[in-house]
Amino acid sequence: MSEIIGIFNDASTGEVIERPLTEEELVHYNLALQDSAKIQEEVQKKLNDFQSAKEKLAKLGLTEDEISAIVGGI
């Protein structure tokens, strides 16, 4: 994996250090990114399901306003 440069700020001293993340810090960083990716994946799936549901309701003859009244949205 490529090197990740981290910025480390110390509020008590005002010191700012820019250095590559250690192996341990890389583990923390990657776990955070995995969480972020998982959440975005779930959000995107729900968005897709929502859009699919609206399209199916439209095929049943419901208008946009009627669909919004049921599922919310704009």
Added chain:
Amino acid sequence: MSSVEINNQVNTVTLSETVTQVEVYGGGVGPQGIQGIVGMQGTQGPQGTTGIQGIQGIQGIQGLQGIQGIQGIQGIQGIQGIQGPQGLQGIQGVQGLQGTLGTVIASTSTGVPTTSLWVDTSITGSAVVPTGGATGQVLTKTSSSVDYSMAWSTPASASGLTLLYTSNAGSPSTSWNFDNIFTSTYNYYLVKIFYSYSATVSGLTMQFRSAGTTISTAGEYQSSQTSFSGGSVTNISSTSNSSFGIAGAQPIAGTVVDLWVNYPTSTSYSKSIFSQSFVSAYVTGTPYLLINAGRTTSTATAYDGLSLSQGSSFIPVIKVYGLS
């Protein structure tokens, strides 16, 4: 003939040198010969016994003085002497220089004799500021109708938000870490995260830090996240995350995240957070509102900082406020 020896009547002749003539006479005993020459010195006899000791000789004359020896090592310091008596009083100093000319205060009324007054700056006048007071006190007006009426007083305790820290922008990075922003002075903190730059790829996550170490234990961060985007409302709850998601995907420059952190340094309570962010350019270009409420499962560890991570580089400028 040089020499001839004849020993008695023995017909023995010893010739020392060439003999030119030898005469031998027979008959009676002849007269005693002349004494022979001294014989050769004999061998040295054995040493005799030691003689008795001689009498002591007279004392010799005194020898010359020897050369000076090398210097010895320094001796230890002596004890301090007793204090001497007080000195005599010094002589009186010379008279000082003449002071500057005083200010003449003249009467401005017509016909009134001018009276000259002198300002003597060598005398300390009455102070304008009241005496006394304590560190942190302020001057307070004591009477609205009396000029210069004031007294020292203790200001009311500060309330509301107090700005504690502002970070510098710096260079773009995907990992930003802030230590010692939370102390035991406050229990409640507001962290304003302003994006001065973002490569707009992924969402923003937050993890606590303790003594310089990021905490990413699985399940430490429990949260319920609600997002509004594209006319839909999405709710996601998690009890196994290693971080808090506090901004949706593709936060662009100008995005602001409000993050409330409660009791971060407590060793008795879990640390709860509440964040809200509005990203104006989500994947589809649709406005995206993200609200996240969460807490840590552990209680014993005090957190003094936080770490912000994204999959793409960004520059957050954070302001940390303490709430009294």
